[in-house]
Amino acid sequence: MKRLNWLSMTAMVVLMALVVSACGGNGGGNNAGTSNSSDGASTSGEAIKISLLNSKGEIQTQLEEAAKTFQEDNPNITLEIMAAPAGTSPFERASTLYASGNPPTMMMLDTGDVEKFKDRILDLSGEKWNADAVENATKLTTFDGKNYGFPLAIEGYGFIYNKAVLDEAVGGSFDPSTIKTRDDLENLFKQIEATGKKALIISPMDWSLGAHFLPLAYAGQDRDMAEVDKFIDSLKAGTEDLSGNAVLNGLLDTFDMMKNYNIDKKSPLAGVYERGPEVLGKGEVGIWFQGNWAWPQIHDFDTANGEYGFLPVPISNNPDDFGNQEISSAVSKRIILDKEKSTPEQQEAAKKFLNWLVYEEKGQDFLVNQASIIPAFKNxxxxxxxxxxxxxxxxIAEGKSQESMSTLPADHWAKLGASMQKYLGDAGDRATLIKEIEEYWTSVK
Structure with a gap:
């Protein structure tokens, strides 16, 4: 009897060892898994949890739905979408998360922020999608021959117009090519207001004024971005006298004109982002300075299913001046992958998500049809x-694009956005604004 019990116990131990071995359990936690498929995804069947910091608040809901769809295709991977707080730069939020020792697996950053995290994130140069990216899509996130950023989207901005409002104003079908100068634009504003509608709404958020509007003065210095880079260097060196800069002053002349036609002229700093798509979509105003990322919100208010498009922001009355007929656009948001805290299994799962966006029909549908993103991939x-x-x-196809300023310092929008807000609210004159711009740039290290 005793011998039989001993044999039974021995057999049980052997059996348990075989079961553990069959499960492939050689790693701790929920992210264990040692068998990888050819595309880098875990095939162990063990649960892997990854996260993505989203800095495009307007697609939070769409991203959450995409995460569910991705999990349906990859049942062992759970993707959490973390929203960056409104009004906080992606760089600030990512820095805070790193400081807390709890960075997400993936972070969506602005182009200029990628290099700041270079030593903490994965080299993505070996990923297949690099070869399928549009021209120069990875140029600004490549350092020492290694690319660290996934180019998520091409974005552009300028004056968004509601065609129905403009058709009524011009008494026919509005042709955007007729707006080539500041005077052309002001005449259009006058025509809109003659119908009883308001011409324009200016959204006073610091990121809109500081990251989008003011940088038109930098990018508009020259068609050659190498010359624009030299201009920025001169600002940093304090050798550029902006008081005599034709492009900046021309842009501010346009802004002064915009202020006169702003629907919120009496309280220009009181507006919030959500007010812009509402009054434009409802046809209460004809034009809103914003980017293509605003379409989901405009669409929510447009019960008439109307037509919309972009007008450039003219800086002068010479139609041939650079910028007067060009729209600002560039690859904007980038996704980076953490290498400090994420496990190899999490890193591979994150890479699979990026490949899913580029190569799977459901991923492409999310980008284009659900999130209204212009993809940065030729395929x-x-x-x-x-x-x-x-x-x-x-x-872009017509060659009428001005490259957006994608590598501005992380605090540019907050500091100079505040300066632009003062100018918008008449709390500071042009000389004060120019002085603050110059002082900001000479402080940049």
């Missing part, structure tokens, strides 16, 4: 699903 041939994306694609 994605789906046409833009919304009129703003289509308008941006048209300007």
């Amino acid at each position: 994605i041939t789906l046409p833009a699903a919304d009129p703003l994306g289509q308008s941006i694609q048209y300007y």
Whole structure:
């Protein structure tokens, strides 16, 4: 009897060892897994949890739905979408998360922020999608021959117009090519207001004024971005006298004109982002300075299913001046992958998500049709699903694009956005604004 019990116990131990071995358990936690498929995804069947910091608040809901769809295709991977707090730069939020020792697996950053995290994130140069990215898409995130950023989207911005409002104003079908100068634009504003509608709304957020509007003065210095870079260097060196700069002063002349036609002229700093798509989509104003990322919100208010497009922001009354007929656009948001805290299994799962976006039909559908993103990959041939994306694609195809300033310092929008807010609210004159711009740049290290 005793011998039989001993044999039974021995057999049980052997059996348990075989079961553990069969499960492949050689790693701790929920992210264990040692068998990888050819595309880097875990095939162990063990649960892997990854996260993505989203800095495009307007697509939070769409991203959450995409995460669910991705998990349906990859049942062992759970993807959490973390929203960056409104009004906080992606760089600030990512820095805070690193300081807390709890960075997400993936972080969506602005282009200029990628290099700051270079030593803490994965080299993505070996990923297949690098070869399928549009021209120069990875140029600004490549350092020492290694690319660290996944180019998520091409974005553009300028004056968004509601065609129905403009058609009524001009007494026919509005042709955007007729607006080539500041005077052309002001005449259009006058025509709109003659119908009883308001011409324009200016959204006073610091990121809109500091990251989008003011940088038109930098990018508009020259068609050659190498010359623009030299201009920025001169600002940093304190050798550029902006008081005599024709492009900056021309842009501010346009801004002064915009202030006169702003629907919120009496309280220009009281507006919030959500007010812009509402009054434009409802046809209460004809024009809003913003980017193609605003389409989902405009669409929510547009019960008439109307037509929309972009107008450039003219800086002068010479139609041939650079910028007067060009739309600002560039690859904007980038996704980086943490290498400090994430496990190899999490890193591989994150890479699989990026490949899913680029190569899987459901991922492409999310980018183009759900999130209204213009993809930065040649293999994605789906046409833009919304009129703003289509308008941006048209300007690019026509060679009428001005490269956006994608590598501005992380605090540019907050500091100079505040300066632009003072100018918008008449709390500071042009000389004060120019002085603050110059002082900001000489403080940049």
